[in-house]
Amino acid sequence: MFKELDPILHSQLRLAVMSLLISVKEAEFTFLKEKTNATAGNLSVQVNKLKEAGYIEVIKQFKENYPQTICKITPKGIDSFEAYVLALQSYMNPNGQ
Amino acid sequence: MNEEENLSEMESLRLINEMISKAKSSFVTTGAASMVWGALIVFCSLLTWLQIYLNYFFFVDVWSLTLVAVFFQVYFSIRERKLRNFLAHDETITTYVWSAFGICIFLLSFYNSKFGNNDQSISSLFMLLYGIPTFITGGVYKNKPMIAGGILCWGLCIISMFTENTTDMLLMAASGLFAWLIPGIILWSSYQKKRAANV
Numbered sequence: 001m002f003k004e005l006d007p008i009l010h011s012q013l014r015l016a017v018m019s020l021l022i023s024v025k026e027a028e029f030t031f032l033k034e035k036t037n038a039t040a041g042n043l044s045v046q047v048n049k050l051k052e053a054g055y056i057e058v059i060k061q062f063k064e065n066y067p068q069t070i071c072k073i074t075p076k077g078i079d080s081f082e083a084y085v086l087a088l089q090s091y092m093n094p095n096g097q
Numbered sequence: 098m099n100e101e102e103n104l105s106e107m108e109s110l111r112l113i114n115e116m117i118s119k120a121k122s123s124f125v126t127t128g129a130a131s132m133v134w135g136a137l138i139v140f141c142s143l144l145t146w147l148q149i150y151l152n153y154f155f156f157v158d159v160w161s162l163t164l165v166a167v168f169f170q171v172y173f174s175i176r177e178r179k180l181r182n183f184l185a186h187d188e189t190i191t192t193y194v195w196s197a198f199g200i201c202i203f204l205l206s207f208y209n210s211k212f213g214n215n216d217q218s219i220s221s222l223f224m225l226l227y228g229i230p231t232f233i234t235g236g237v238y239k240n241k242p243m244i245a246g247g248i249l250c251w252g253l254c255i256i257s258m259f260t261e262n263t264t265d266m267l268l269m270a271a272s273g274l275f276a277w278l279i280p281g282i283i284l285w286s287s288y289q290k291k292r293a294a295n296v
Contacts, residue, residue: 010104011104012112015109015112016116019113019115020116020117020120024120024184025183025184027184031123035119035123036116092110
């Protein structure tokens with residue numbers, strides 16, 4: 001039986017963002033942009049979708065008079081990411097072997 | 098990168114792996130703090146050894162220079178943190194470990210100044226402490242020279258239990274060299290190579 005893939009995560013850019021955020025404690029928006037090679041506008045839209053789903057936390061603050069956006073994965077995001085990877089594995093290995 | 102591009106299961110797994118590797122490889126340290134601390138321990142130990150050997154104490158408070166090194170450590174750490182646009186999971190562990198090390202070194206120095214005497218050197222205890230943060234940091238960042246440096250500190254600690262105070266200072270210099278100076282130089286050179294590759 002195949003597990004359903006989370007539609008929020010089953011998108012290239014959102015999955016890339018979640019994979020980056022699961023690897024670090026927190027990251028600035030510029031780090032995500034740098035690693036995904038996405039445009040700021042596109043990335044901003046996807047970050048908002050992840051935030052609305054409760055998968056990430058977005059903190060907006062000022063650092064040396066410049067606006068700074070920090071993204072952090074939430075416990076719900078970690079659970080969903082783990083479930084997504086397990087679902088992927090069930091597709092790759094349908095017999096569970 | 099597109100937001101709605103259809104991904105196959107294999108592509109998804111590949112993307113996850115690629116991003117995790119990218120995040121992991123982003124963590125680089127200059128090794129400057131390690132080099133400064135290592136050089137200072139080597140310098141202080143050798144100078145103390147020379148003073149004991151010559152029986153001429155021209156710079157009694159040489160170890161107070163370690164306080165200057167602590168300021169440098171804090172400065173380099175803050176500067177490196179500011180240059181990076183992410184915070185790694187492991188950094189929290191190492192920050193606590195090095196803070197604990199700093200506190201223990203301070204307390205041990207204080208204990209030594211209050212209760213220490215020349216017949217019973219506490220150099221062995223210092224070497225014992227030197228090994229702990231170096232070994233843990235090496236393990237966390239999978240840095241083999243630091244792991245080896247930590248183990249060497251403990252080896253030198255054992256040897257120092259059977260040697261005289263004068264020789265202990267040479268062993269202390271060796272522990273500074275192996276635990277920080279050499280790993281620091283290796284980190285520095287690898288940082289410079291990475292920087293040159295990115296230019």
